[in-house]
Amino acid sequence: MFAYYFSLAVRSLKRNVVLTVLMIVAIGVGIGASMTTLTVFRAMGSDPIPGKSAELFAVQIDNWGPDSSGSTNGKQDRLQNQLSYRDAMNLMQAHPAKAQSAMYASSLALTPANPDLQAFRVHVRAPYTDFFAMFEVPFLYGAPWSSADDAAHAEVVVLTRALNDKLFSGANSVGKSITLDGHDYRVVGVMNDWEPIPKFYDLNDEKFSKGADIYVPFTRAVERHMAIEGNLNCKDNSESGWEGRLRSECVWVQFWAELPTAAAAADYRRFLQNYAAQQQASGRFHWPPRTSIKNVREWLAYEDVVSDEFRILVLVSFSFLFVCLLNAMGLMLAKTMGRARDIGVRRALGADRSAIFAQCLIESGVIGLAGAVVGLLLTGLGLLGLRTMLSRDIANLTHLDVIDVVIVIVLAVSTTLLAGLYPTWRATHIQPAWQLKAQ
Amino acid sequence: MLKMTHLSKAYRTEVVETYALRDFSIHVRPGEFVAVTGPSGSGKTTFLTIAGLLEEFTGGEYQLDGADVRGLNDNQRSRLRNEKIGFIFQAFNLIPDLNVFDNVDVPLRYRGFNGAERRRRIQKSLERVGLSARSKHYPAELSGGQQQRVAIARALAGEPRLLLADEPTGNLDTQMARGVMELLEELHRDGATIVMVTHDPELAIRAQREVHIVDGQVVDLVAQPRLVRSGSQAQI
Numbered sequence: 001m002f003a004y005y006f007s008l009a010v011r012s013l014k015r016n017v018v019l020t021v022l023m024i025v026a027i028g029v030g031i032g033a034s035m036t037t038l039t040v041f042r043a044m045g046s047d048p049i050p051g052k053s054a055e056l057f058a059v060q061i062d063n064w065g066p067d068s069s070g071s072t073n074g075k076q077d078r079l080q081n082q083l084s085y086r087d088a089m090n091l092m093q094a095h096p097a098k099a100q101s102a103m104y105a106s107s108l109a110l111t112p113a114n115p116d117l118q119a120f121r122v123h124v125r126a127p128y129t130d131f132f133a134m135f136e137v138p139f140l141y142g143a144p145w146s147s148a149d150d151a152a153h154a155e156v157v158v159l160t161r162a163l164n165d166k167l168f169s170g171a172n173s174v175g176k177s178i179t180l181d182g183h184d185y186r187v188v189g190v191m192n193d194w195e196p197i198p199k200f201y202d203l204n205d206e207k208f209s210k211g212a213d214i215y216v217p218f219t220r221a222v223e224r225h226m227a228i229e230g231n232l233n234c235k236d237n238s239e240s241g242w243e244g245r246l247r248s249e250c251v252w253v254q255f256w257a258e259l260p261t262a263a264a265a266a267d268y269r270r271f272l273q274n275y276a277a278q279q280q281a282s283g284r285f286h287w288p289p290r291t292s293i294k295n296v297r298e299w300l301a302y303e304d305v306v307s308d309e310f311r312i313l314v315l316v317s318f319s320f321l322f323v324c325l326l327n328a329m330g331l332m333l334a335k336t337m338g339r340a341r342d343i344g345v346r347r348a349l350g351a352d353r354s355a356i357f358a359q360c361l362i363e364s365g366v367i368g369l370a371g372a373v374v375g376l377l378l379t380g381l382g383l384l385g386l387r388t389m390l391s392r393d394i395a396n397l398t399h400l401d402v403i404d405v406v407i408v409i410v411l412a413v414s415t416t417l418l419a420g421l422y423p424t425w426r427a428t429h430i431q432p433a434w435q436l437k438a439q
Numbered sequence: 440m441l442k443m444t445h446l447s448k449a450y451r452t453e454v455v456e457t458y459a460l461r462d463f464s465i466h467v468r469p470g471e472f473v474a475v476t477g478p479s480g481s482g483k484t485t486f487l488t489i490a491g492l493l494e495e496f497t498g499g500e501y502q503l504d505g506a507d508v509r510g511l512n513d514n515q516r517s518r519l520r521n522e523k524i525g526f527i528f529q530a531f532n533l534i535p536d537l538n539v540f541d542n543v544d545v546p547l548r549y550r551g552f553n554g555a556e557r558r559r560r561i562q563k564s565l566e567r568v569g570l571s572a573r574s575k576h577y578p579a580e581l582s583g584g585q586q587q588r589v590a591i592a593r594a595l596a597g598e599p600r601l602l603l604a605d606e607p608t609g610n611l612d613t614q615m616a617r618g619v620m621e622l623l624e625e626l627h628r629d630g631a632t633i634v635m636v637t638h639d640p641e642l643a644i645r646a647q648r649e650v651h652i653v654d655g656q657v658v659d660l661v662a663q664p665r666l667v668r669s670g671s672q673a674q675i
Contacts, residue, residue, distance in 0.1 A: 001548070004548055011536040011537070012536065014536070015535070015536045341532070342534050345528075345532045345534065345545075346534075346545060346549075347493070347517070348491065348493055348520070348526050348532075349520075349521065349526065349545050349546040349549065349593070350517055350518070350520050350521020350522075350546050350549040350550065350597075351517065351549050352513060352514045352517035352518070352549075353513055353514075353517075354514070355517075355549060431493075431494075432488075432493045433488035433493040433494040
């Protein structure tokens with residue numbers, strides 16, 4: 001009977017084109033508005049490293065004190081979201097986690113070997129070798145540099161696939177040299193595509209932007225005084241010069257640790273507290289130890305990757321969907337009541353209530369499907385519109401994937417079925433005798 | 440075939456109770472052609488909707504084809520209606536966005552017949568009313584008389600035990616009405632049991648007998664053997 005009801009639904013919708021179009025547009029507009037915001041919301045709040053996000057922890061240590069008036073990102077716990085170089089190095093040397101990496105962002109001038117290409121600036125990330133394994137970075141050619149390279153401050157680099165394509169036309173460049181700020185670096189590896197969104201490991205600048213073009217050992221970057229491109233926050237006037245910055249309490253180093261088990265995380269928490277207590281005992285910290293580790297999901301929430309304003313926008317857009325569905329429900333009710341006679345005839349000819357219910361519900365489903373198509377188109381247009389209005393990094397999120405399309409269809413059909421329940425219920429309770437007597 | 444005994448139908452509001460039928464008894468035997476007449480508001484259509492299981496009654500008994508219909512739930516009534524009753528309405532009540540074939544198909548769909556059986560019955564019914572050539576036409580493309588013939592074909596397709604006709608010629612001109620009436624008489628001659636509600640004495644006189652209703656009660660049962668053209672027996 002499904003095919004029969006489906007064909008009846010299509011005929012019924014063709015019967016009153018204006019009403020049908022109004023219903024479909026009402027649903028499509030609501031779906032378009034809500035899905036436009038939901039698509040961006042989903043991308044913003046998605047797990048950037050599924051399967052491992054519970055094992056990777058951002059590390060925080062209060063090296064400014066609870067009464068500090070410096071930048072603490074507006075958080076209640078008043079912890080900085082980065083570490084000082086001093087603390088980062090102490091943690092790296094203690095090496096208590098399965099894997100850990102201090103890192104910071106920089107930029108350098110790259111002079112291509114190809115004389116046809118001009119020098120250009122590249123975004124640089126300076127981590128330790130554990131960064132690549134810890135964050136499951138895939139490699140196209142070669143491999144990360146080694147711990148020995150970290151220790152030796154080696155002049156080695158890992159390129160992104162895009163940069164390798166640009167410099168070496170996609171060929172295996174492992175072993176070749178590139179020149180950064182006048183210094184030669186040997187390519188040890190070329191990453192395959194890897195762009196976790198949001199860029200959870202460093203949320204200081206654009207949270208949804210692309211990562212670095214090139215990776216250089218942290219130790220080498222520090223030795224070369226590679227400029228800090230990310231956030232640099234200082235409690236008070238710090239010592240001048242690079243060495244002074246390294247000795248200061250300024251925070252500019254992101255620090256991540258891999259702690260695969262709850263026990264490992266608990267151990268690390270204790271380790272951090274002990275470390276802060278030692279700093280207090282040594283006279284560096286004048287306050288009780290305050291430290292924290294947060295896994296990726298906790299970190300994204302802590303850093304307000306999805307702002308409250310955007311959450312409200314999603315709420316408003318879904319409220320709008322609700323209003324659209326109420327409109328659609330009213331139109332469906334009008335349509336149902338408009339063909340009460342037909343329903344009465346069908347009942348007289350032997351249709352029971354469940355048959356009328358199925359017929360009307362399938363008609364709602366067909367309207368929902370058509371609304372989904374309109375909703376998809378409007379979502380696409382909405383995302384294009386958002387691209388022009390939002391910052392560049394968020395604009396990167398404005399695309400529809402298969403899951404979004406599925407969500408649109410499921411949302412449109414399910415909400416339309418929901419909106420169609422009352423008109424359907426009314427249809428099943430049409431008294432055939434009254435309809436036929438009323439002629 | 441259809442037996443109502445002391446049947447009543449009351450419509451109640453908070454302040455008033457109105458009887459559409461009161462102490463209403465009628466017995467229609469298989470193969471009979473009965474005309475139900477009466478003035479407007481006398482309860483003719485209420486009788487027909489109760490007889491067609493479209494409405495429940497308040498008191499009394501109603502047996503359809505030997506089965507007591509009191510207490511049947513909606514699904515059981517729908518099934519019984521679909522299997523045993525064919526409706527012919529004054530306003531034809533064809534579904535406008537279905538063509539003739541699909542209109543006749545409607546009760547068969549609810550009966551659960553397979554495609555081949557439905558096609559066979561539809562073709563047979565349309566041939567019976569002389570509209571095989573119009574099966575792809577939509578109701579709006581047919582004359583009133585043709586539409587009523589389609590409605591009769593729809594009523595016949597399920598091979599019901601009882602045909603209930605509510606002013607079947609009320610919306611037709613004289614010539615078309617004559618054609619429809621002749622078709623009903625033909626069906627009766629072939630053995631159909633027909634109950635026809637009408638306010639037209641000329642039509643009523645063509646039935647085997649006439650049941651007259653006034654104020655929801657049968658006031659007279661008159662044998663009407665005079666214009667019955669078939670050899671079937673009038674039952675009074």
